[in-house]
Amino acid sequence: MLSDIEIAQQAKLRPIVDVASQIGLSEDDLELYGKYKAKVNLAVWDRIKDRPNGRLIYVTAITPTLAGEGKTTTAVGITQALGRLDKKVALCLREPSLGPVFGIKGGATGGGYSQVLPMEDINLHFTGDIYAVGAAHNLLAAMIDNHIVKGNELNIDPTRVVWKRVMDINDRQLRSIVTGLGGKANGIPRESGFDITAASEIMAILCLALDMEDLKRRLGDMLVAYTYDGRPVYARDLKAVGAMAILLKDAIKPNIVQTLEGQPAFIHGGPFANIAHGNNSIMATRMALKLADYVVTEGGFAADLGAEKFFDIVYRTAHIRPDVVVLVATIRALKFHGGLPLSALNEEDLAALERGLANLDQHIDNLKNIFGLPVVVALNRFPADTAAEIQLLKEHCARIGVKMAVSEVVTRGGEGGIELAEALLEAMQQENNFRPLYDLETSIEEKIEAIACRVYRADGVVYSKEAKRAIDTLKQLGYGNLPVCIAKTQMSFSDDPSLKGAPRGWKLNVREVKVSAGAGFIVVLTGSMMTMPGLPKNPAAENMDIKPDGTIVGLF
Secondary structure, three states, rough: OOHHHHHHHOOOOHHHHHHOOOOOOHHHHHHHHHHOOEEEEHHHHHOOOOOOOOEEEEEEOOOOOOOOHHHHHHHHHHHHHHHOOOOOOEEOOOOOOOOHHHHOOOOOEOOOOOOEEEHHHHHHHOOOOOHHHHHHHHHHHHHHHHHOOOOOOOOEEEEEEEEEEEOOOOOOOHOOEEEEOOOOOHHOOOOOOOEEEOOOOOHHHHOOOHHHHHHHHHHHOOEEEEOOOOEEEHHHHHHHHHHHHHHOOOOOOOEEEEOOOEEEEEEOOOOOOOOOOOOOHHHHHHHHHOOOOOOEOOOOOHHHHHHHHHHHHHHHHHHOOOOOOEEOOOOHHHHHHHOOOHHHHOOOOOHHHHHHHHHHHHHHHHHHHHOOEEEEEEEEOOOOOHHHHHHHHHHHEEEEEEOEEEHHHHHHHHHHHHHHHHHHHHHOOOOOOOOOOOOOOOOOHHHHHHHHHHHHHOEEEEOOHHHHHHHHHHOOOOOOOOEEEEEOOOOOOOOOOOEEEEEEEEEEEEEEEEOOOOOOOEEEEEOOOOOOOOOOOHHHHHOEEEOOOOOOOOOO
């Protein structure tokens, strides 16, 4: 089989104007970035906002492993399969960050014969949205430091500036730095650091804002520092909102591209699900739901991360609920959760598969019984999967009352997703009792503990002294009724990435709590999670190159 980039480069793309016309968008509705990608003018919303919504298919997965799950690929494949069934369908995904692209995880455009195109453009810079977020974020950082140097009328305590800088590359060297060295002309020395752009509160705001006015309000509400006497300082106090909004004037508009089989795909916003809320923009999803009969979207990482955050954070702003959830699993990953090493995953082992089902079952139980949603398990089939292993999984799902469909969208594109698409259409007829996990009126601690104990199955929560103090401060500032966004390893239900399957007998360790007041949630950092990742020993960047004719090689 050809590599992902070879498949993408051999595909014949349709002009984006033609692709967009499938869901009723005209050329006047688009701002073209060449022939194959465009932004959608925000004025479209006024024309379509009173239409009924289409049906929302939410794609998530079991706990990730190095064996791979294929969540984005499955989302693309479902979209292509629904297209083959003559459904009016659109896809909504997040934009890839350059950090994973050049690091170890790879891009976010799918794989094999279920991709979004143009793959190279989407994975490399795209329409510049992430750079615009970084520029707006760093402009505010510069204005904070400039204000302190130029008289400090707001009485900002330099040791209590909570607004770092960002960049869209994994660079552990910049996690903790000292700025302002070199004398008075270079500013006031203070400790600071860098986060990756996907972790910027502005990225979350871009994805949660309903329009430009809402974006500006949220930008102004960002808490960036405290004064010497402990009062909060907001971005609006620094008169930074207008300039930041100007930098985001194009980034706020949803991007539209296409799947390999020609269905429209909105790709907009890029928060990670392990350190942020992990879902594409509300504007893109709302627009797609008004334009298409079926919309496929996916949340980052497993159902305990991206999906939980969609249900408890995104839903409360957008009031959009999924009609059905797809839980992507692989035989390989389940055997890994069952204790097999990576080197043995291509060998049939029914006992290991049986043990690994505990991870699948916990995700199903959360989605079905805690959040009240219909669930379909998508088995992303690998060549080494045996008939006996597939049958074991199918029988297990039948016993617990969940439909399972085999997906072969990597090797066969939309055709390989027909069984899954038909299962989803059937499941959407089931009773939907969707509900968020907790009431906003409960305390910050109660919300954290609801996620930890009910979704992760922890025995409780352990708070650091710093976290306890921060929670008390946030309550005093009036933020006690916000939802919580837990930053946690994606590799385990627990905060320890080495604990596979469905671990029991552990407690969630909360080391830091802070507010993203503009985004409208409280960020809870657990375990050893970092908001600036590092590169692996052999980053993917080492294998990339560009030929004299402009052809990119080594990009997956």
